[in-house]
Amino acid sequence: MASRRFVVGGNWKMNGTKKQIEEIVNFLQAGPLDPNTEVVVGVPAVYLEHVRSKLPAAIGVAAQNCYKEEKGAFTGELSPLMLKDIGIDWVIIGHSERRQIFKETDALIAEKVKFALDKGLKVIACIGETLEQRESGKTEEVVFSQTQTIACLVKDWTNVVIAYEPVWAIGTGKTATPQQAQDVHKALREYIAKNIGEDVAKSVRIQYGGSVTGANCKELAAMPDIDGFLVGGASLKPEFVSIVNARQ
Numbered sequence: 001m002a003s004r005r006f007v008v009g010g011n012w013k014m015n016g017t018k019k020q021i022e023e024i025v026n027f028l029q030a031g032p033l034d035p036n037t038e039v040v041v042g043v044p045a046v047y048l049e050h051v052r053s054k055l056p057a058a059i060g061v062a063a064q065n066c067y068k069e070e071k072g073a074f075t076g077e078l079s080p081l082m083l084k085d086i087g088i089d090w091v092i093i094g095h096s097e098r099r100q101i102f103k104e105t106d107a108l109i110a111e112k113v114k115f116a117l118d119k120g121l122k123v124i125a126c127i128g129e130t131l132e133q134r135e136s137g138k139t140e141e142v143v144f145s146q147t148q149t150i151a152c153l154v155k156d157w158t159n160v161v162i163a164y165e166p167v168w169a170i171g172t173g174k175t176a177t178p179q180q181a182q183d184v185h186k187a188l189r190e191y192i193a194k195n196i197g198e199d200v201a202k203s204v205r206i207q208y209g210g211s212v213t214g215a216n217c218k219e220l221a222a223m224p225d226i227d228g229f230l231v232g233g234a235s236l237k238p239e240f241v242s243i244v245n246a247r248q
C-alpha cells in the first residue's frame with residue numbers, strides 16, 4: 001500500500017445553517033476520527049470563519065471556490081488572500097458544479113489552481129467525466145486532459161489533492177464500483193508518471209467522489225490508488241465519521 005496519507009474532504013456545498021453547523025461540528029468533535037486520516041471540510045463562504053473558530057486545528061477548513069486575482073472589481077468573488085487572512089488554508093477548485101452550472105472551463109480552473117497555490121493555499125482540484133463521456137468511452141481522455149491543463153501551469157504538486165468525481169455518480173446514489181474507480185485512479189496515476197513526473201505520481205493523493213456513504217466507503221478505501229474521498233451529501237451527517245475512518 002502506498003504511503004500517501006488518506007485524506008477525506010466533506011464538501012457541504014450550499015447547505016447548512018448555524019444550527020446545522022453546530023450539529024456537524026459536534027459529531028466531528030465527538031469522532032473519534034482516525035488520526036492517520038487528514039480531514040478537510042468545504043464550507044459555504046459566509047460560514048468559513050465561524051467554522052474555523054469552532055473546529056480543532058487538525059481539521060482543515062476549505063473554501064469551495066476562489067478567484068485568480070488578489071483583489072479588485074470582481075463582484076461576488078473571493079480572493080485567496082482573503083481566505084488566508086481569515087485563517088483558511090484550503091480551497092476546492094473545479095468542482096463539476098462549478099464547471100457545469102457556472103461554466104468554468106479547464107483553462108480557468110487551471111489558472112485558479114495555480115493562483116491559489118502561489119498564494120499559499122492547499123488545493124483540492126476536481127476532475128471527472130460526464131455520463132455521456134463515459135458512455136462514449138472518453139473517460140480517460142477527459143480526466144487526462146483536465147489534469148494536463150492544470151499541469152501546464154502547475155509544476156509543484158505538493159499542495160494539490162486531485163478529486164476524481166465522475167459526474168454521473170455525484171448526488172445520484174450511483175457510486176462507481178470500487179473497481180471502476182480504481183481503474184480510473186490507476187490510469188490517471190500512470191498518465192501522471194509518464195507526462196508530469198514519477199515523483200508526482202507516487203505522492204499525489206487522488207480522492208474519489210460521488211455518492212460515497214458509510215456503507216460503501218470501506219470497499220472503495222481498500223483500493224490501492226484511492227487515497228481518500230470528497231464527500232457531498234454524507235458529509236452533512238454523522239456517517240461522515242465512518243467515512244473518515246474507512247481505512248480502520
Ligand SMILES: O=C[C@H](O)COP(=O)(O)O
Pocket residue numbers: 011095165169170171172173209210211212230231232233234
Ligand atoms: O464534492 C462532492 C461530490 O460532488 C460528491 O457529492 P455526493 O457525495 O453528494 O455524491
